[in-house]
Amino acid sequence: MNKIAPRRRLPWDVLLLVFKQADPSTLAVLGRVSHDFLTATAQELYKLVAVTSVKQLEGFFCKRTVAQEERKTKTSRINPHLSLSHIHTLIIDFTSLSSRRRVPNSLSLSSSRLDDQRPLLLEHLEVSSDYSKVEVLRLLYSSLFPRLNPTRCSYKIVGRALPQAHWVHLSHNYPTQLLGWTQIQTLDLSGVFPRVFLNGQDHLAGLPPPFPDHRRVLRLRVASLLSSSTGSESIMDIIGRNPVFFGLEEMQDGSIVLVVKSEEEKREAEAAVQTSQRIERWRHVFIVELET
Structure with a gap:
């Protein structure tokens, strides 16, 4: 009888195909049996991370206590404690976010998930949202964005309530600050101009x-x-x-x-x-x- 080769010897393309196609229960087994292997492959697994709900956002970036509470009902996510520093592209797509779900006022981000206090370097940050859910953009700007440092950022806003509404204020009810994005090279805007108000003057959010x-x-x-x-x-x-x-x-x-x-x-x-x-x-x- 031929022996099955250890998982750590699987070719990269086969391994990634397994993770992309596997059902939640299979991923759960892989996470328990081969945690050391998953850690070793984090660079490939986390190149592109797509988030489509506030729960997913909390699962990746928030304090461990929040993640533990969610783990009771959420089993399809690969171990969230793997290093996020390997992310190249972070896509946050909230265009289909339910209007009935309440958006939290803030996110309690975990420094252990973001490599201590250093910002997460990204090649591309893409944020999509509906104009009717402006509070989501404010949440991201006040809680998550200061912990990121992308080279390129794209804002895609759809479904404006008023055709003449070109602006979206991101600093409403939050301590205002400019993002510390030092490596930003391209800011790509669709739908609206995101702005913050600081020291009596409007600033384009994300363009320091x-x-x-x-x-x-x-x-x-x-x-x-x-x-x-x-x-x-x-x-x-x-x-x-x-x-x-x-x-x-x-x-x-x-x-x-x-x-x-x-x-x-x-x-x-x-x-x-x-x-x-x-x-x-x-x-x-x-x-x-x-x-x-």
């Missing part, structure tokens, strides 16, 4: 002041930021009225990218950049790109 040799790119999805009754000129008006908010004085050439969906929209946006008097001093900052 620049430092030498650090190029920051702000990508704005034009169609999602405008209602159907307005034209591309409106985006110029919004930016031109708020030069400090968008950091126009500090932006390098081509640092604000207007992303459009068609060649026609591209021509309209380029014409708006060239003719807008509000941004005349900063035209070199803008470029227009087709969405890929």
